[in-house]
Amino acid sequence: MTDDRTDRERELRAELDDAPTIPVDEFRTRSRRSFLTGAAGLGAAYLGWQWLQDRPDVAGIPKPLRDTLEFNEDVWRTVSESRSAPEHPISKATPIQVNGRIGIRNEIDLADWTVRVEGPDGDVLDELDISTFEALPQRDMVIEHKCIEGWSSIVHWGGTRFSDFHARYADQVGDVPYVSLETPDGLYYVGWDMPSIMHPQTMLALRQGTEPLDQDHGAPLRLATPNKYGIKCLKRIGVIRYARKRPADYWAERSYDWYAGL
Amino acid sequence: MSIDTNAPASDTETTDSAPDEPIARLVHPRAIRWLHWINFPLLFIMIWSGLRIYWAEDVYAFGIGSWQWFAFFPDAVYETLELDRRLARGMAFHFAFGWLFVINGAIYAIYLLATREWRHILPDRHAAREAKDVVLHDLHLRTTAPPQGKYNAAQRISYTVVLVMAFVIVLSGFAIYKPTQLYPLPLLFGGYQGARLVHFAMTIGLLLFFVVHLLQVARSGWGNFRSMITGYVIERRPPSVAADPAVPANDDTSSDSVEVSA
Numbered sequence: 214m215t216d217d218r219t220d221r222e223r224e225l226r227a228e229l230d231d232a233p234t235i236p237v238d239e240f241r242t243r244s245r246r247s248f249l250t251g252a253a254g255l256g257a258a259y260l261g262w263q264w265l266q267d268r269p270d271v272a273g274i275p276k277p278l279r280d281t282l283e284f285n286e287d288v289w290r291t292v293s294e295s296r297s298a299p300e301h302p303i304s305k306a307t308p309i310q311v312n313g314r315i316g317i318r319n320e321i322d323l324a325d326w327t328v329r330v331e332g333p334d335g336d337v338l339d340e341l342d343i344s345t346f347e348a349l350p351q352r353d354m355v356i357e358h359k360c361i362e363g364w365s366s367i368v369h370w371g372g373t374r375f376s377d378f379h380a381r382y383a384d385q386v387g388d389v390p391y392v393s394l395e396t397p398d399g400l401y402y403v404g405w406d407m408p409s410i411m412h413p414q415t416m417l418a419l420r421q422g423t424e425p426l427d428q429d430h431g432a433p434l435r436l437a438t439p440n441k442y443g444i445k446c447l448k449r450i451g452v453i454r455y456a457r458k459r460p461a462d463y464w465a466e467r468s469y470d471w472y473a474g475l
Numbered sequence: 476m477s478i479d480t481n482a483p484a485s486d487t488e489t490t491d492s493a494p495d496e497p498i499a500r501l502v503h504p505r506a507i508r509w510l511h512w513i514n515f516p517l518l519f520i521m522i523w524s525g526l527r528i529y530w531a532e533d534v535y536a537f538g539i540g541s542w543q544w545f546a547f548f549p550d551a552v553y554e555t556l557e558l559d560r561r562l563a564r565g566m567a568f569h570f571a572f573g574w575l576f577v578i579n580g581a582i583y584a585i586y587l588l589a590t591r592e593w594r595h596i597l598p599d600r601h602a603a604r605e606a607k608d609v610v611l612h613d614l615h616l617r618t619t620a621p622p623q624g625k626y627n628a629a630q631r632i633s634y635t636v637v638l639v640m641a642f643v644i645v646l647s648g649f650a651i652y653k654p655t656q657l658y659p660l661p662l663l664f665g666g667y668q669g670a671r672l673v674h675f676a677m678t679i680g681l682l683l684f685f686v687v688h689l690l691q692v693a694r695s696g697w698g699n700f701r702s703m704i705t706g707y708v709i710e711r712r713p714p715s716v717a718a719d720p721a722v723p724a725n726d727d728t729s730s731d732s733v734e735v736s737a
Binding site: 222225226236243251258277292296297298359361362363364467 | 508529532568570622658667705706
């Protein structure tokens, strides 16, 4: 063995020699204690896991997990709610796949379509056809639409900001914390908090690219945003309702996060 | 990866023939042991719930062009582990236990820095050469193992890589979780889908590490495994070496049963 190696061994050895030593007798006592602590920890972990599974479900998931989703919502609403997603050049946009048909399975006659706008007390504020939305300030946005399943695609949407639409009713409804949107048949419904739906990138879309939406994508009017999962982007809007309480949400009733913010 | 030389790991067998006093030396401080064992179930809850999320959009595969050699994952894997059709529950668990995983990891990182324990883990300038020798020794292609401190060079390298992967998996996880609110974090990974791929690749990397880790723990024997529970290894060597590092060490300090490993 070379001197080199001996030096190296001594150098490495010295690192360990700093560590405290105890007599073997004491080690045996401590060792027993460590194993007992370990067994207790294992038992506690098992019981904790069982406890969690046994909690009553709230909308499909154990209550502590539902509470944590709501805690997470508070965290992220506090940290950075007003940030915007990047927008892309139109050349990057691709047609978006059709993923969900709940609430839009039947074709409708677009000429007959109207949207009902309701105040927080159930009062009907308006019954609008598409011309109202065409008359609002129009904008284009090319954003990454993200599905909760994991896929995403860059989509070119055209339409009007929800906030521009809301301006028509701001005085009437006052400080309302929530908005609920439904398909005309009421089968699909989403709930939005006011700051999220008033975000400048939350759009009432009329077009994909330069073409009017087709029915699979929610003609004549749908929600679009890069800042929530696609499950919140209701197609074929039939009702827009201001709400004082957190509105029902189709997927949140089926185990998903109500906020679903990105 | 051990210097499993002449000294038996079990302290009960050392008393009769040994000229040297057996002594218990602390190798894993209490904090490290707790953090290690808490991390273990947390990491597995994260991987399990993460794979339930991945199932909903399971696009990754090894292959060339349209030819797939291995697709993540075969149906049998999903069904056996009950990963299929549980996206919402997967997300609920992932975004609750994720906090615990991150907090545990952060405490570990702070501990390593504050106590300078990182010096035992970070590869030094001899690491590459020594790691090669460790691997050759483990494969029985070399008779002697290179000298080591608390960990051998191959361990230092793999533990460092694992810590880096853990950091990257958290960072890419947050990039997927809140791509808008944490923008421009996703850009670090080439965008939202890039972050998803990195997050998945790190998961597979950690699983592979876990397999090797278990094999090495099994190889290294009971004394090594016990040290992660009790903190101590039993060692037997001339007291003079421990007491006075200036005394030229006998060439054969291999009477140490320092078999801290895996």
